[in-house]
Amino acid sequence: MAMVVLGKGQKLAVDGGKYVRYTPEQVEALERVYNECPKPSSIKRQQLIRECPILSNIEPKQIKVWFQNRRCREKQKKEASRLQAVNRKLTAMNKLLMEENDRLQKQVSQLVYDNGYMRQQLHNASATTTDTSCESVVTSGQRPNQKNPTPQHPQRDANNPAGLLAIAEETLAEFLSKATGTAVDWVQMVGMKPGPDSIGIVAVSHNSNGVAARACGLVSLEPTKVVELLKDRTSWFHECRCLDVLTVIPTGNGGNIELLYMQTYAPTTLAPARDFWTLRYTTGLEDGSLVVCERSLNPATGGPVGPTTSVFVRAEMLPSGYLIRPCEGGGSMIYIVDHVDMDASSVPEVIRPLYESPKVLAQKTTLAALRHIRQISQETGSEVGGGGGHQPAVLRNFTQRLSRGFNDAVNGFADDGWSFISSDASIEDVTIAINSCPNKLQGSHINSSARFSSLGCGILCAKASMLLQNVPPALLVCFLREHRSEWADFGIDAYSAVSLRSSPYSVPAVRDGSDFSGNQVILPLAHTIEKDETLEVVRLVEHGFSQDGVLSRSVNFLQLCCGIGENAVGACAQLVFAPIDETFAVETPLLASGFRIMPLDPKEDSPKATRTLDLASTLEAGSGTAACSENETACNAINSRSVLTIAFQFTFENHLQDNVAEMARQYVRSVVASVQRVAMAIAPSRLSSSLGARHTLGSPEVHALTGWIFRSYRFYTGVELFPTDAQTKESCLKSLWHHSDAIMCCALKVPPIFNFANQAGLDMLETTLVALQDITLDKVLDDNSRKVLYAEFPKIMQQGFAYLPAGICTSSMGRPISYEQIIAWKVLNEADLPYCLAFMFVNWSFV
Numbered sequence: 041m042a043m044v045v046l047g048k049g050q051k052l053a054v055d056g057g058k059y060v061r062y063t064p065e066q067v068e069a070l071e072r073v074y075n076e077c078p079k080p081s082s083i084k085r086q087q088l089i090r091e092c093p094i095l096s097n098i099e100p101k102q103i104k105v106w107f108q109n110r111r112c113r114e115k116q117k118k119e120a121s122r123l124q125a126v127n128r129k130l131t132a133m134n135k136l137l138m139e140e141n142d143r144l145q146k147q148v149s150q151l152v153y154d155n156g157y158m159r160q161q162l163h164n165a166s167a168t169t170t171d172t173s174c175e176s177v178v179t180s181g182q183r184p185n186q187k188n189p190t191p192q193h194p195q196r197d198a199n200n201p202a203g204l205l206a207i208a209e210e211t212l213a214e215f216l217s218k219a220t221g222t223a224v225d226w227v228q229m230v231g232m233k234p235g236p237d238s239i240g241i242v243a244v245s246h247n248s249n250g251v252a253a254r255a256c257g258l259v260s261l262e263p264t265k266v267v268e269l270l271k272d273r274t275s276w277f278h279e280c281r282c283l284d285v286l287t288v289i290p291t292g293n294g295g296n297i298e299l300l301y302m303q304t305y306a307p308t309t310l311a312p313a314r315d316f317w318t319l320r321y322t323t324g325l326e327d328g329s330l331v332v333c334e335r336s337l338n339p340a341t342g343g344p345v346g347p348t349t350s351v352f353v354r355a356e357m358l359p360s361g362y363l364i365r366p367c368e369g370g371g372s373m374i375y376i377v378d379h380v381d382m383d384a385s386s387v388p389e390v391i392r393p394l395y396e397s398p399k400v401l402a403q404k405t406t407l408a409a410l411r412h413i414r415q416i417s418q419e420t421g422s423e424v425g426g427g428g429g430h431q432p433a434v435l436r437n438f439t440q441r442l443s444r445g446f447n448d449a450v451n452g453f454a455d456d457g458w459s460f461i462s463s464d465a466s467i468e469d470v471t472i473a474i475n476s477c478p479n480k481l482q483g484s485h486i487n488s489s490a491r492f493s494s495l496g497c498g499i500l501c502a503k504a505s506m507l508l509q510n511v512p513p514a515l516l517v518c519f520l521r522e523h524r525s526e527w528a529d530f531g532i533d534a535y536s537a538v539s540l541r542s543s544p545y546s547v548p549a550v551r552d553g554s555d556f557s558g559n560q561v562i563l564p565l566a567h568t569i570e571k572d573e574t575l576e577v578v579r580l581v582e583h584g585f586s587q588d589g590v591l592s593r594s595v596n597f598l599q600l601c602c603g604i605g606e607n608a609v610g611a612c613a614q615l616v617f618a619p620i621d622e623t624f625a626v627e628t629p630l631l632a633s634g635f636r637i638m639p640l641d642p643k644e645d646s647p648k649a650t651r652t653l654d655l656a657s658t659l660e661a662g663s664g665t666a667a668c669s670e671n672e673t674a675c676n677a678i679n680s681r682s683v684l685t686i687a688f689q690f691t692f693e694n695h696l697q698d699n700v701a702e703m704a705r706q707y708v709r710s711v712v713a714s715v716q717r718v719a720m721a722i723a724p725s726r727l728s729s730s731l732g733a734r735h736t737l738g739s740p741e742v743h744a745l746t747g748w749i750f751r752s753y754r755f756y757t758g759v760e761l762f763p764t765d766a767q768t769k770e771s772c773l774k775s776l777w778h779h780s781d782a783i784m785c786c787a788l789k790v791p792p793i794f795n796f797a798n799q800a801g802l803d804m805l806e807t808t809l810v811a812l813q814d815i816t817l818d819k820v821l822d823d824n825s826r827k828v829l830y831a832e833f834p835k836i837m838q839q840g841f842a843y844l845p846a847g848i849c850t851s852s853m854g855r856p857i858s859y860e861q862i863i864a865w866k867v868l869n870e871a872d873l874p875y876c877l878a879f880m881f882v883n884w885s886f887v
Contacts, residue, residue: 060102065094070103074110125260128369132258136373139220140241140256147222201289201297207335207343208297208321214359215333219375224248229402240374240410244398250358250381251395253402255410259417260371263330263364267322269413270362271332276412278443279304279404281313281451286346295323300334301347304355305447307394307612307638308685309471309505311387313451314355317346321361333361351453356381362409374413378406390507391683393640400638403603403611415568434626435566439575442600445632446616449501449687458501461701470708472701475499476694497539498694499631502704503687504712510723513613513637513682514604515810519718520615520635521601523811523852524560527714530582530595532707536631537595537619539691559853562599574601577624578617596620598630603637612638633688635715640681686711722810743769744870745785745796746776749878752867756840782859782881785867788874792817795876804884806851820849825862832864836877841865848887856887 062070069092073080080088085103089095095103217223226243240257259266274280280302287299298320306313320334336357337343348354363375384395394400419432452458457477462468476498508516520527559581567574578597598620603613616634688708692700750772753761762775776783782801786792794805794812802808805815818826825847832842844862851857860883869875 060098062098062106063094066098069094070106070110074107078107078111078114080107124369128367128371129258132367132371132373136241136256136258143220143222147225150222204289204297204319204343205291207319207337207341208291208323208333211319211321211333211335211359211361212323212331214335215331215361215377216363218252218254218359218377218379219361219363224252224254224379226254229253229399242402242407244402245379248379250356250379251398251401252358252360252377252379253398253406254378255374255376255402255406257374257410257414258367258371259374259413261413261417261420262370263328263366263372266364266372266374266413267330267332267362269416270409271320271322273302275440276408277405278408278440279307279447281305281447281453291321291323293323295321297321299337299344299346303349303352305451307450307636308391308683309450309503309687310391310683311395312351312353313453314382315349315352316355316357318357319343327365329363329365331361331363333359335359353383353386355383374410376406376409378402391640394638394683400612411568411572418569430565430624430626432566435575437626438598438630439573439600441630442598442616442618442632445618445630445689446614446634446636446687449632449689450503450636450685452501452503469712470502470504470705472705473501473503474692474697474701475501497691498697499689500692500697500700500704501687501689502701502708503685504708505683505685506712506716508637508682508684508719510680511637511682511719512680513639515722516637516684516715516719517601517613517615517635518604519722519808519810520715521562521599522808524578524580526718527711529707529710530580532703533580533595533597533619534593536633536690537621559855572602572604572611575599576601577620596622598624600634612636631689631691634686636685637682638685640683684715686715721814742773745867745875746773748867748869748875749776749783749785752840752878753865755868756865782879782884784879784881785876786817786879787876792877800884801881804851804857804881806853806855811852815852820851822848822850825849829864836864836866837874849881851886857881857884858887859884 069088073088077084082100082104085100085107089098089100089103214223225246225248227246229242229244240255243254245252261269269275273283282303284301285298286301287297289297291297300316300318300320302316302318304314304316316336317338318334318336320332322330322332324330334357335341336355337346338356358379358381360377360379362377365373365375367373378401380401382395384392387395415432415436448456452460452473457475458473459475460471460473561579561581563577563579565575565577576599578599579594580597581594596619597617599615599617601615603611614634614636616632616636618630618632620628620630686708688704688711690700690704746769750761753759762779777798779798780800782804783798784794784801784805785796787795794815794817797805797809797812802812805812805820807815817829821829825844828844828847832844836842842864844864846858846860847862849857849859859881863880863882865878866874867876867878
């Protein structure tokens with residue numbers, strides 16, 4: 041059927057050579073039904089004809105075709121809108137790339153000029169015969185246009201708005217020279233590539249005064265809305281403790297000048313927190329762009345003297361800010377520049393990279409701002425829905441409260457009511473702080489203060505920091521997230537959950553080792569666009585026995601996992617959680633605890649700062665890039681360091697303070713010991729000789745094992761393991777990895793430890809390639825299956841293979857698994873010597 045538009049409200053339809061003219065009234069009736077039900081059934085269409093007399097002359101078949109055409113037009117309209125949006129994005133991105141290209145050309149020209157200038161200086165020095173010291177000649181001349189100069193200004197009158205406006209205009213000029221000019225030598229951050237769906241163009245400073253980061257991106261929000269969101273720093277900058285606007289001065293150009301005092305959290309317990317005293321200038325440009333620029337006020341820049349606090353170290357913000365340009369057709373193009381001097385000399389030398397790395401600044405501040413704007417833009421466009429029946433704003437509030445609660449615990453500021461209690465030990469490895477006045481806590485704890493006061497309770501925090509060697513932060517956080525039973529004590533988890541609802545009857549003792557016999561279920565709630573931040577509910581269910589039979593009890597945690605995404609280059613990895621009840625109420629008090637691991641990167645840029653737990657990403661990425669960066673990545677991983685900060689919070693009744701303090705101290709020591717054990721197990725130096733390490737398609741170990749598995753199966757059984765498109769190394773590995781049956785390899789030693797599994801095998805065992813090495817074959821099989829395997833083992837070694845009947849096995853989480861058959865065969869290496877045993881669990885499923 042075809043349709044022709046005749047006029048307003050009239051359409052002409054043709055069906056099998058028969059033309060049908062729709063009157064405006066008929067079209068209006070059909071549109072009403074379409075809005076309620078775009079695809080009505082045959083019964084619905086017949087009912088429509090009966091209930092609408094104006095449609096009585098239309099056949100049911102013609103009505104059906106009208107709805108088909110209407111749906112087709114709607115689909116075409118949506119597709120056209122989508123293509124127009126993509127076209128606008130590409131046009132804006134093209135403009136952004138052209139501007140970036142112009143900036144790079146200016147930078148190249150500047151470098152060529154500087155190079156010529158230095159050559160001339162060296163030539164003059166070598167030609168000078170009267171002075172044998174070329175150093176005096178070279179260093180006496182100053183390079184023109186030296187980067188990041190610090191101008192000296194006379195002290196301005198604090199009560200004179202004209203003086204502040206002069207500082208504001210200077211700040212604006214310096215900021216624009218960084219955002220769109222060559223005032224800073226920008227180097228593109230590895231792993232951040234432009235594109236219509238990417239986060240944008242991200243660069244970090246090179247050889248600059250302080251550390252700086254720059255990001256450019258596109259969002260579908262109007263410039264005024266973007267300015268409003270970015271100025272609300274506490275909503276997106278998790279390290280911002282407070283931001284006070286002390287003075288607002290309107291300017292004649294429609295903007296304003298603000299004097300701000302900001303306090304930030306320290307990321308670890310090893311150094312004091314920083315604060316800033318800044319001037320922020322908001323104004324518009326002639327081309328319609330909006331600018332928010334900011335810089336510190338000090339004797340060098342002039343301006344009034346700000347407040348000081350003894351527990352904070354004053355840091356300096358060099359000209360920074362946001363440039364927001366409107367895009368044709370709607371949306372904005374954003375330029376973000378952050379440039380700070382964190383006074384790294386005042387912190388212990390071992391953690392100075394946290395304050396000297398521009399990549400750390402880019403992740404925690406620059407990209408955090410851009411991600412927040414993009415997230416709000418997606419939510420405004422209804423492209424992101426909330427989880428658990430909650431709106432995105434509610435889930436975002438949970439995320440902010442968890443982050444703020446953990447930062448409060450790590451820092452323990454006295455003005456929040458925290459005080460430290462000393463220990464009799466000569467070396468205090470775990471710091472204990474108490475807060476007997478929870479009503480002084482801000483933000484995340486304000487709703488729980490009344491509850492704690494009525495119970496006569498306080499909050500106790502046990503925290504510690506330690507250095508880790510050769511452990512990628514993302515890898516360790518992934519393991520801690522997926523294997524809570526490896527480090528947590530379920531009894532103490534249960535105590536934490538109960539203590540938020542009522543007074544617990546006793547303080548539990550810390551148990552040696554994990555004897556958790558239950559299930560861990562992770563229920564995702566929400567994640568950011570790049571999936572660098574995930575909010576989820578973790579449910580722990582422990583199964584025990586009593587006189588009445590099986591007894592189960594459960595504990596729920598609201599958990600925030602950060603820094604494990606693909607774009608988390610230089611970012612800290614964090615796992616923060618808080619007990620929560622089943623009601624999941626918005627006003628639920630959150631007592632945050634967790635882990636924060638920050639990489640202490642060397643100053644050289646590395647091509648890849650994270651490692652994966654499995655082969656999935658490399659199987660999809662291709663071999664070209666992975667193969668060329670394998671050696672360099674491994675070297676960087678082996679020589680890497682990071683600092684781990686642990687903080688656990690508990691409530692306590694006043695008369696049990698000492699008991700809870702001792703329990704918390706012992707528990708944190710136990711957790712530290714567990715984390716150290718896990719870190720040693722997953723360190724690249726330990727994994728280098730094992731197939732549990734990260735491999736690429738170019739890795740000889742994984743290709744060798746894959747070939748041995750295929751060749752041995754074909755040799756002993758006379759058939760192929762499974763057909764592949766082409767007998768290449770890559771195709772064999774992909775076929776093995778993605779096969780639906782669980783295939784695992786077990787070492788020929790006692791105890792028989794697994795050393796490799798495909799994706800189905802990891803899913804069946806509910807583990808990762810790293811944790812796989814801690815699982816033995818006898819722990820997986822039940823008694824009957826073990827007896828059958830032991831009986832067939834001589835046959836496997838002599839004949840080369842055997843078929844084992846259906847049975848039951850158990851995952852690493854204790855869940856029973858059924859399978860129809862196990863095919864076991866001996867794997868020979870290139871010398872035809874036994875290397876391992878391979879097992880294929882056919883048609884497995886959880887019981």
